Amino acid sequence: MSEFKVETWYQGLLKQFSMFTPPSTISSLLGNEVGAKTWAKLLAFSKPMPAHDKLIHGIHSELTDFERKFTYGFFSEVWSGQKNVLEIGSFLGSSSRAMCLGMLMNQKRVPGVKLYTYDKFDTYYTNDEQFNFLQGQVPESALNTFRETGSFKECFDYYHSGQEYSHLLEADYGVLPGKPEDVGSLQNCFKLEEGIEFDAVFVDGAKSWYGTKYFFQTIAAHVKPGAFIIFQDYGHYPCFWLSTFVALLKHNFRLAMNIDNTYTFELIAPLDAEEIDVNFPDHPRDLAPDIYEQIYIQEMREANVRSDTYAFLSLSLQYAAALAYIGQIDEAKMKILRLAAQPYFADYMGMIQQALKTPTYSPDGAVQIP
Numbered sequence: 001m002s003e004f005k006v007e008t009w010y011q012g013l014l015k016q017f018s019m020f021t022p023p024s025t026i027s028s029l030l031g032n033e034v035g036a037k038t039w040a041k042l043l044a045f046s047k048p049m050p051a052h053d054k055l056i057h058g059i060h061s062e063l064t065d066f067e068r069k070f071t072y073g074f075f076s077e078v079w080s081g082q083k084n085v086l087e088i089g090s091f092l093g094s095s096s097r098a099m100c101l102g103m104l105m106n107q108k109r110v111p112g113v114k115l116y117t118y119d120k121f122d123t124y125y126t127n128d129e130q131f132n133f134l135q136g137q138v139p140e141s142a143l144n145t146f147r148e149t150g151s152f153k154e155c156f157d158y159y160h161s162g163q164e165y166s167h168l169l170e171a172d173y174g175v176l177p178g179k180p181e182d183v184g185s186l187q188n189c190f191k192l193e194e195g196i197e198f199d200a201v202f203v204d205g206a207k208s209w210y211g212t213k214y215f216f217q218t219i220a221a222h223v224k225p226g227a228f229i230i231f232q233d234y235g236h237y238p239c240f241w242l243s244t245f246v247a248l249l250k251h252n253f254r255l256a257m258n259i260d261n262t263y264t265f266e267l268i269a270p271l272d273a274e275e276i277d278v279n280f281p282d283h284p285r286d287l288a289p290d291i292y293e294q295i296y297i298q299e300m301r302e303a304n305v306r307s308d309t310y311a312f313l314s315l316s317l318q319y320a321a322a323l324a325y326i327g328q329i330d331e332a333k334m335k336i337l338r339l340a341a342q343p344y345f346a347d348y349m350g351m352i353q354q355a356l357k358t359p360t361y362s363p364d365g366a367v368q369i370p
């Protein structure tokens with residue numbers, strides 16, 4: 001008798017499901033509560049070819065194993081293959097590689113479409129931290145450039161040249177401004193070629209409130225309803241600006257899939273730069289505290305309906321992060337302490353303790369709770 005393997009079972013299910021169009025079919029079959037998570041897990045289990053599996057784990061990254069496999073599965077199975085893909089926040093390109101290999105396997109991919117990836121490619125980690133895992137991995141010359149200038153673009157280029165997917169990848173400098181006043185003076189400020197279109201966007205470099213606004217205003221004319229926006233940090237507790245952004249433009253986004261901290265939304269109405277400007281102010285303090293309350297009560301309710309304890313906790317911490325960011329430190333501390341006292345969050349105590357010290361960060365540095 002053959003041994004029952006959950007992976008084989010998932011793969012069989014995926015084959016059946018991928019005959020339909022996600023995410024609406026999956027959601028109508030399974031209900032919204034479990035559809036988003038199930039679909040993401042199915043994709044993560046779509047199992048890369050062994051050589052691809054080794055490659056997507058061959059670059060240091062903060063993405064979890066599931067997130068890398070999901071990214072690969074998404075681009076091989078779900079991405080339409082008809083338009084380009086955009087990424088902000090390449091780092092050394094672990095996510096870029098997972099996307100490109102997935103794109104390579106996608107049978108719907110039309111010739112000429114590419115992944116355009118942007119990053120500031122400069123001083124992300126402190127040099128010492130980054131140095132440790134790059135040593136022995138990249139040529140001395142790339143390492144020297146990094147040591148002397150802080151730039152890791154040469155390291156990125158080394159990892160991705162001469163690969164079977166290299167023709168699908170275009171990497172360039174693109175910096176998101178942290179504040180409105182930076183826009184005019186910033187070197188390599190993120191911009192896009194006129195007329196270029198994308199139907200999937202991977203967001204992992206929107207590390208500030210205003211940077212997020214600037215990014216979406218810039219891409220608004222380049223994405224249409226039906227495109228997928230993948231937020232790598234949506235569930236990461238300091239990054240409240242991402243969930244707030246989606247909540248304030250709720251009519252544009254529908255949750256399609258989520259795995260670990262990575263949330264994928266389908267764009268269901270056109271993004272408009274002016275509308276973004278009206279709905280999402282330049283600074284978090286320009287939103288009243290009760291707006292945050294409304295947003296996060298709704299977000300937490302939805303996480304609860306999806307029976308997603310981790311999402312419930314990370315969104316609760318994001319609510320506290322938003323309050324800390326706008327100066328309501330005591331209120332933020334009280335909320336985090338209340339979460340720490342709940343026995344059913346015991347598995348996440350390390351994360352809660354971190355949030356208790358540093359609930360979030362701004363372009364000026366960490367926001368601390370004394």
Ligand SMILES: C[S@@+](CC[C@H](N)C(=O)[O-])C[C@H]1O[C@@H](n2cnc3c(N)ncnc32)[C@H](O)[C@@H]1O
Pocket residue numbers: 060061062063088089090091092093094095096118119120121122123124174175176177178204205206207211
């Ligand atoms: C978490 S890392 C990305 C990880 C990457 N996706 C991977 O798979 O390993 C975040 C990246 O965002 C970039 N970044 C941070 N702030 C940025 C900004 N203002 N503009 C452009 N890129 C930025 C950093 O340089 C860093 O490479």
